[in-house]
Amino acid sequence: MLSVRDLSVHFDGHPAVDGVSFDLPVGEVLAVLGPSGCGKSTLLRAVAGLEPLASGRVAYDGQDLARVPTHRRGFALMFQEGQLFWHQSVAGNVGYPLRLRRTPRPAAGRRVAELLELVGLPGYGDRSPATLSGGERQRVALARSLAAEPRLLLLDEPLSALDRELRERLAADLRRILVTSETTALLVTHDQEEAFAVADRMAVMRSARVVQEGTVDEVWRAPVDSEVAGFLGYATVLRGRPAEQVLAAGGTAARSVEVPGRAVALRRSALSRSSDGPLRGRVLAARVTPEQLRLVVDLPGIGEVHAVADPDAAVEVGHEIRLSVDLGRTAVLPS
């Protein structure tokens, strides 16, 4: 089990990572999610032993790693652009950790073929990295990391350089491969979709600190504050009276949000057009997407909210419409 305690890293006196603690049990995938510049990559590099710690400790299975250099930690690190070795073939890249370990040639060859099969690139061994697409390079980089049989795989924005469609497909593959190979992994990303698709647990980082940690489901259902909610993809955050009104419209007793300063976060689909919905408002904007019609609606007494409607609903800007509330798609925030 990886255990990180009060870890801090400073750049020129400023904390880039500030007192971060978490545990990562064997076999699980933890995603550290945060906006760019929040210190998540630095945290990853500190775990890898590439950044000196200002304070705190990193331990694996109870062993403190402070004096263990990167190459003896038994981890593997995969970067955004894969960082393949250009002067070696695909098989040469994947077999690199095996050569470091002096694995006999036939065994290494078999292992490389197996790994290429696992990442969906069978028969690519003789290709040069330069001839591969971005997605293929990331698959090779993943195979190379897995060849090291790392006790912990560190992934630094592994899919961020890819285009959207490929990213979604590869995220599912990555999850399957990590589960199949029973790899413990620490993933760093700014893309919540990537985190949801790949990870079991999630830690949300903001300005050098971890502000929330839990299973993906826990974090998703109960973001600790409005900023985290916004980052996780909640479209609207309401406070005070408007929040109470929306919850009441959903059928909750208003008591639950009586505490002043409480807020409620709404996913876009928490409010949807329905002819008998309890809320009434005027459409300010409407945009067609393949799945749904995305609306911005001005609700009197509540304010502007995001909502959805069926794509074939004839809703135009200026129309008065009614909205219903799906409480399953809202989250009450503690602050």
Added chain:
Amino acid sequence: MIALATIPVATLLVFFVLPVGGMVTRGLWVEGSFEPLGALEVLTRSRTHRVLWFTVWSAAAATLITLVLGLPLTFVLYRLRLPGRQPLRALVMVPFVMPTVVVGVAFRTLLAPSGPLGALGLDGTPTAIVAAMVFFNLAVVVRTVGGLWEHLDPRREQAAAALGASPWQVLRTVTLPALAPAVVSAASVVFLFCATAFGVVLTLGGLRYATVETEIYLLTTQFLDLRAAAALSLLQLVVVTGLLAAAHLGRSRREQSLDRSSARSVARQLRRSDLPALAASLLALLLVLAPVAALVVGSLKVGDGWGFDHYRALGSRREDSPLLVPVSEALVNSWKVAVDAALLAMVLGCLVSVVVSRTGRGRRERRTLAVLDGVFMLPLGVSAVTLGFGFLITLDRPPLDLRSSPLLVPIAQAMVALPLVVRTVTPVLRSIDPRQRQAAAALGASPLRVLGTVDLPTVWRPLLAATGFALAVSLGEFGATSFLSRAEQPTMPVVIYQLIGHPGADNYGMALAASVVLALLTALLMAVVERLRFGSVGAF
């Protein structure tokens, strides 16, 4: 676009191809008939064999040692966060522009029986020559490899380390292969410079140890054996062209395979495993400092005491002086010549750079550009002695009678400096994304406006740096100038060579003082260039 190249091409034809060609044909044609075999006879002489062998092994040994010392030094200066990194980089750069004659004098002072390292008994040995070559070329390795190493994405090495590679394994399996093109390119340029070294070998080797270059000089000036000299020049030309082509291949491969990290520095803190590299760097820095220190100390030594007498003697001419003019006048003359030569080299070099930095449309145009790029590198490797002597024998009759023209020396020096200017400016022009120019044009900028608003803001520093570089090279040029300068208007390197050629402690002391002055001047120029914070000066 290619039309722009006509002026530099014409200049190169008249002032480079014509003299060198004239020199070569002079050797191959005897009384109007083509007799190459007669000239080739020189290649069968045992002295020629000795000279060839010495040229090859001394250059190879010097290249190897330069790499062994230079690579750790590059690592230390470009990848470690050390105090005083900038001044150290400038210091390492100084030898490269130090006049060859000055370097020769410095090493003689250091190694002479009465000198600080006299006990080693290295005076007049091949070891001294090789050491001087290493001294010179450390800068080439540091600059060429450093430019790449500084921006090499450290994450690839970190990925390897995380996969379990020890620092040594990372170096061997990741870093060195990534640097290989730059190392090969640097090694070929160093070998080229060593194999064509002139001033250093002439001052340190005398008649006993000659390279092809000094042999050409001796054959032309001492034995008047033009045929033999022509044969050696021709041989040198062929080998040099081959080497340049190899260096060019390495360079284009490097440009393709570069995936640089962002501009921010990737230097890291010192670690225990850096100790061997630090030790090697210390040795390299000592090699750079020792001769310079010996030179300065020697110039201040008057009889048994110390003083500035030798420096004062530079201002006037003694009765028994072997010189026709005071050294101070030679300094002024050197500076004037250098300004003319640098101006000429800059004008021509910029024209060439603008042309060769464009991406050609279609394969034929691209090939033409590649050939142009290569052709302007030729003066880098062709014996400056051949060039100088060629000037004398081809530019001596109308319509080109330049024997008495004050422009003769500047033109010859400009030819020598031209490749360095092109190599400095071209990469910068190439680094400007053509889409920026297109964007400016699309926004309504005329071609001149594009040049002024897109190219100029990027290149003005490199242009100034290249000018300083050309000035420094011109100030130290000796091979061609030794033929062309007139006794009443000598340049500093010529004066220094004359002074050490005459006996007497005063003459030698003056030579040292003059060397210090000249070295200071070039070091000052390089300091200005370094202040411009421009990395690729001297990167080939």
